Each structure stands twice: as C-alpha cells, then as structure tokens.
Amino acid sequence: MAPVTRAPDPSGSAGRNMPQVYLVGGGIASMAAAAFMIRDGDIPGHNITIFEELDKIGGSMDGSGSPEAGYLLRGGRMFESKYLCTFELFSSIPTLDGSQSVTAETLGWNKTMKTSSKSRLFRNGKRQTAPEFGLSEKHILTIERLAAEPESMLGSTTIAGQFDPAFFKTDFWFMWGTTFAFQPWHSAVEFKRYLVRFAHMVSGFERLEGILRTVYNQYDSMIRPLEKWLDERGVVFQLNTHVTNLLFDRQDGKFAVTGIAYERGGQTGEIAVRATDHVLVTLGSMTEASSVGGMDTAPMLNGKADGGAWTLWETIAKGQPGFGRPSVFDDHIGRSKWLSFTTTMHGPDLLRIVRDLTGNVPGEGGLITFPDSNWLASIVIPHQPHFIGQPEGVSVLWGYGLSVDQPGNFVKKAMSACTGREIMTEILGHLHIEAEASKILETSICIPCMMPFITSQFLPRIKGDRPPVFPDGSKNLAFMGQFCEQPDDVVFTVEYSIRSAQTAVYALLGLKREPPAVYMGKFDPRVLYKAFMALHDFRSGGRAA
Numbered sequence: 001m002a003p004v005t006r007a008p009d010p011s012g013s014a015g016r017n018m019p020q021v022y023l024v025g026g027g028i029a030s031m032a033a034a035a036f037m038i039r040d041g042d043i044p045g046h047n048i049t050i051f052e053e054l055d056k057i058g059g060s061m062d063g064s065g066s067p068e069a070g071y072l073l074r075g076g077r078m079f080e081s082k083y084l085c086t087f088e089l090f091s092s093i094p095t096l097d098g099s100q101s102v103t104a105e106t107l108g109w110n111k112t113m114k115t116s117s118k119s120r121l122f123r124n125g126k127r128q129t130a131p132e133f134g135l136s137e138k139h140i141l142t143i144e145r146l147a148a149e150p151e152s153m154l155g156s157t158t159i160a161g162q163f164d165p166a167f168f169k170t171d172f173w174f175m176w177g178t179t180f181a182f183q184p185w186h187s188a189v190e191f192k193r194y195l196v197r198f199a200h201m202v203s204g205f206e207r208l209e210g211i212l213r214t215v216y217n218q219y220d221s222m223i224r225p226l227e228k229w230l231d232e233r234g235v236v237f238q239l240n241t242h243v244t245n246l247l248f249d250r251q252d253g254k255f256a257v258t259g260i261a262y263e264r265g266g267q268t269g270e271i272a273v274r275a276t277d278h279v280l281v282t283l284g285s286m287t288e289a290s291s292v293g294g295m296d297t298a299p300m301l302n303g304k305a306d307g308g309a310w311t312l313w314e315t316i317a318k319g320q321p322g323f324g325r326p327s328v329f330d331d332h333i334g335r336s337k338w339l340s341f342t343t344t345m346h347g348p349d350l351l352r353i354v355r356d357l358t359g360n361v362p363g364e365g366g367l368i369t370f371p372d373s374n375w376l377a378s379i380v381i382p383h384q385p386h387f388i389g390q391p392e393g394v395s396v397l398w399g400y401g402l403s404v405d406q407p408g409n410f411v412k413k414a415m416s417a418c419t420g421r422e423i424m425t426e427i428l429g430h431l432h433i434e435a436e437a438s439k440i441l442e443t444s445i446c447i448p449c450m451m452p453f454i455t456s457q458f459l460p461r462i463k464g465d466r467p468p469v470f471p472d473g474s475k476n477l478a479f480m481g482q483f484c485e486q487p488d489d490v491v492f493t494v495e496y497s498i499r500s501a502q503t504a505v506y507a508l509l510g511l512k513r514e515p516p517a518v519y520m521g522k523f524d525p526r527v528l529y530k531a532f533m534a535l536h537d538f539r540s541g542g543r544a545a
Contacts, residue, residue: 018047022260022273024243025282025309026052027059028494029480031226032089033280033501034235039092041509045233051262053242053308057227060287061494063219063387067394070295070344070445071387073219074287075454076380076398078179079106079212080201083495084516085502090222093229096388102225110212113383117208117365119358120175123372125432127358130206132537133172139163140535146192147199147522156460159191160184172535174371175205178378180492183402185335186458190491197490200521203530208366213382218494220388240264242308246279246316246477256475275476278508280501281316282481283467284329285309286457286492291450295420299450301337304330310453313483324467329456329483336456339415340400340449341423347443349436351395354381357431362395370430374408375401375415379427399427404450420446457482457491469500470507478504488518 021037023030030050037043050057056064065071079086090102100108119127135143142163146154159182160168167173168184176182180194201210214221231237247259247270257279260271273279288309289302304310310330317323329336345351351362358365363383370377379399386396404415410429411422418426424446428437466485470478480500482491489496502515521527 018044020274020277021048022271022277022279023048023050023282024260024280024312025059025285025481026050026054026057026237026239027282027285027481027497028061028223028226029059029282029497029501030280031057031223031230032498033480033505034230035089035092035226036502036505037278037509038230038233038235040511040513041505043509045230045235048230048234049236049238051238051241051243051260053240055239057237057239058219058223059282059285061218061223062287063217063223065342065344065387065447067344067346067391070447071342071390071396072292072447072449073217073340073342073396073398074290074449074451075340075400076382077218077492077494079214079494080198080210081107081212082200082519082521083493084519085499086495088516089498089502090226093225096220096225096228102222106212106214106221109215113213113363115208115211115213115364115366116360117206117367118360119365119368120206120208121171122358122368122370122430125357128171129359131171131175133175133206133535134170134537135172135535136166139167139170139172142167143195143535146188147195149192151189151192152463154188154192156462157188158185158460159188162188162191171371174369174376178369178376178402179205179208179367181338181400181402181455182458183335183455185460186455187460189461190458193488193490196520196522197488197518198521199531200519200524200527203534205534211366213363215383216388217382217386224388238264243281243312244268244308244315245312246281247273254473254475255477257477273476278476278478280478280480280504280508281312282309282497283313283324283479283483284326284453284456284481286454286482287451289452293420293448293450295445295447298417298419299339299448301333301416301450302452303333304453321464322467322471322473323479324483325465326483328461328465329459330453332456332459333452336454336459337404337416337450337452338400338402338454339404340398340451341420341446342449343397343399343420343424343444343446345395345397345440345444346393347439348393348395350397350433350440350444351381351384353433353436354431372409373401373426373430374403374406375426376403377401377415377427377430399423416450418448420448423448455492469503476508478508480504488520 121128245261289306291299293299
C-alpha cells in the first residue's frame, strides 16, 4: 500500500509527538475544524491533514469557470446576522488582500448593498412588491402549533402531513419554500426548526430583508481566504484522495479509530492512527455526484456510487447504530434532487431588462421566484462582478428549479432533461422577454447542474438517524457537517457545518469552551409580535397593500 505523503515537519520530533489531526472531506466543516484546531487548540498546522476526493477544496461552497467557458456555481448559501459561529470564525480570517477580516468585509458590504426585494415574486410578466403571505387562520394556527410542539411528537411526519393542500398555494409557501428549498414531502421537524430559527426574519420576509451576501461568490469571498490562512500555517491538503474506511479498536463500550484506508491515483493505502490522534469526518454530501451539462447538453442523474462520501458513511455505520442511518438520506434521490444553473452573459441586455422589470439593481433584490412556473423556478442576479477577475461587460446569474421532472411552460420538457439553452428559453418566457430573446441566447452560456442529494438533509427522519457530533463511546472520532445532530440549529446552512466543526474540535481537545449559543428569537416578545403581525399580513400598523 502506498503511504500518504505528509509535508516536512519543521518542528522535528516535538511536532511528531503532538497529536495528528485527520479531517475527512474538504468542505467548509473540515476547513473550519482545521482553523479551530490551530486558533483555539494550539495544534500546529503541519499536524493537520485534510482529505478531499475532488481536486479542489471548498466542498459545496464552490465557484469555478471562466468568461470564455462560462462560470459555474452549484449553489449559494443564505447568510444572516445571527450566524454567530460563522462570523466569529471569519473574524479571525483576513480577506485575500489582507486589508480586513472576512467578517468585517461582509458586514461592511451589507451596510452598503442592503437586500430589499421589489420583486420577490414575478407573475405574468409583472413584479409583486412585498406580496401578502395569504395565510388562513388555520394555517397560522398550524405554524404556531409547530413552533411550540416538541420534535418527538412530530416524528417522521412531513410538511404536507401538517397542512391542508391550500397552504401550498399561498405566497407564504412560495416564498418560504423557495428561499430554503423546502418541498411538501420534507420533514416537518426541519420545517419547524426553520420557523423557530428564523422567527426574527418573518416580518421582513416578503422583501428578503436581513439576508446578507458576500462581496463575491462564497468560494472567492470565504473559501479562498480560509484556504490561504490554513496553507500559510502548514495544513496539508491531500486532494484526489478517497477515504474508503475507518479501522476501529473497540473495548469495554469504548472505541478509537486506529487506521484510515484510502485510494488515490489507482493505489490503495492505509494510515495508522494513534490513540492521541484525532479523526473528524464530514458525513454525507449534499453536492455528491453532481453532474454538469452545457448550453446544448443536459446533465445526467448520478447516484451515490458516483462518489465516496455516502459509501464511506454506509461502510462505517454497518452494525453501529450510534453512527446514524445514512440510507434515510441517500436512498431517496427522487425526493432530494433538483437542478441549478449558472448563466454567463456577454451582453448587457438581460441585466438591463430585469433591472427595469423588477426595480432592483443587481445584488439588491435577491431571489426572484416564478410561482406559475411548472418547474417552480427562481433566479438570483448578484452584484457584478460576482467572480474575482470577471471582466467588465460580463455578468453572471444563478437559478434553480425545484420541480425538475415537470414539463416547462414554454419548453415542453422536464427541466432535468433540458440543456442550458432550453432552460434559459424557459426563464426568458417567464420574464416575457421576446424581442431580445434570440440575442440574449446568442451571447449567453448557461451551464445546468443536477444535484441528486441537494436536499437530502431535509428528508423525514427520527431520532438516531443523524448521529451526534461526538458519538457515545468515542475516544478520538467526531462527526461534522449537515448529517450530524445539533439541537436547535438548522441544516442546509453554512452555520450548521461550522457549528459542528467548532463543537467537534472543543470536544476532542477537551477545551473548556463552547460555540456561541444558537440565537433564540422565539424568546423575544418583540420578535414574536412582529412575526405574528406579518403572518396576519399586518405591517407597519396596517394591512399590507
């Protein structure tokens, strides 16, 4: 077996006698864990190794491409001011130019570029500014019940199991569901957590007020500065390396990882793990097995065999109920998949038209949803440039559809079977753009991306399906990411991954520290009053116009 090559140890034998840290998965959870190990745990960076099966660090917070070939973003994560773990971490990470921290840059930017949508919903060629939620009293009472009801009583029920069919035709659902990517068949527990976690945002939700953006895409604004910080401190990045199994020693109800099996470049290898070492594993992956299409090709639908994250979790969880049940999340692709697309435009026409139609300049409006779309499609036009080095005259938009197996309204094909050209044709149809459509298509590159597991973390679950961050009986293993259990916080957020990393590091190192507590707006009477008024469509002392 070929050994993993480690970077030279400048500290000599003293460094080798210190704990080694092995992080499986190269996404934001592992990167954050490495930073916490160095910053708070005094672990030298050269004693930390991150294994990533792809050729690039960053995981789901990716950004790639060029003006010539087209830019690509698989997704974009929402931020808001109560992401306490995220902003606390990035207050220690300088921007790429070293002028300030990433947190200072992001918060400062959002004082200038405030999100205030004048077109959250777009119907029949017309914008809807601050649309009413349209909830019945029965719907509101159900929301209030869910917010108060213990999770144990909800069990594995779905959102559809809690509401009547009329709820899913309300503008509240169109806005809430598309902002967070909920489907009616998703977990009622996760829906409840979102209602509670973001109670402070309900009162401005029809304008997306309170949602924060980074200056550039999240890969350029967050991942690259963090990667640079880690690299400067000697962290070892083992790319194109697929961890296939963990070896354990089990005694007296306790267990420790003793080895890490891996594949790289067609060769297998194994790393011996000492009792004093630490292993942190990101379980599963929302963007595993993603498939990219092109302007004239549709993406394929892959499965869990087309990557290593799910198979690793399944392998280590066999016969170990304390490691969770991955099949709950990875065996239902029909209910966890959707498709995103990134469009690179080499002309000003579309941005100009959308600006005039919506009343928002790029970066100001946030998500625009087409409720009449059979695909339930939405688009976001960020502030330009969205990529570092993006040339003047080139612009980027991102979008996605939730109902990818339905035929389009203008292109009579399922979104999952559509090329980039066909997807843009459908979007232009919903915008009622006709005269300029041909020119826009000629000067655009639309890259669709199918993600089979993108909302797998929302699938109905029960206690034990997700393991704790620090599993019972563990001596040197912790879990991170979207598929470990953290009470009160919500999955499908950067905050959840970073909180799991911080929790894991402090537990493994025995530090007398804890991550910042999850913000609990549900205990603030002012937050509850504003949310109550908004749910009833009363705003600023009177009913919404």
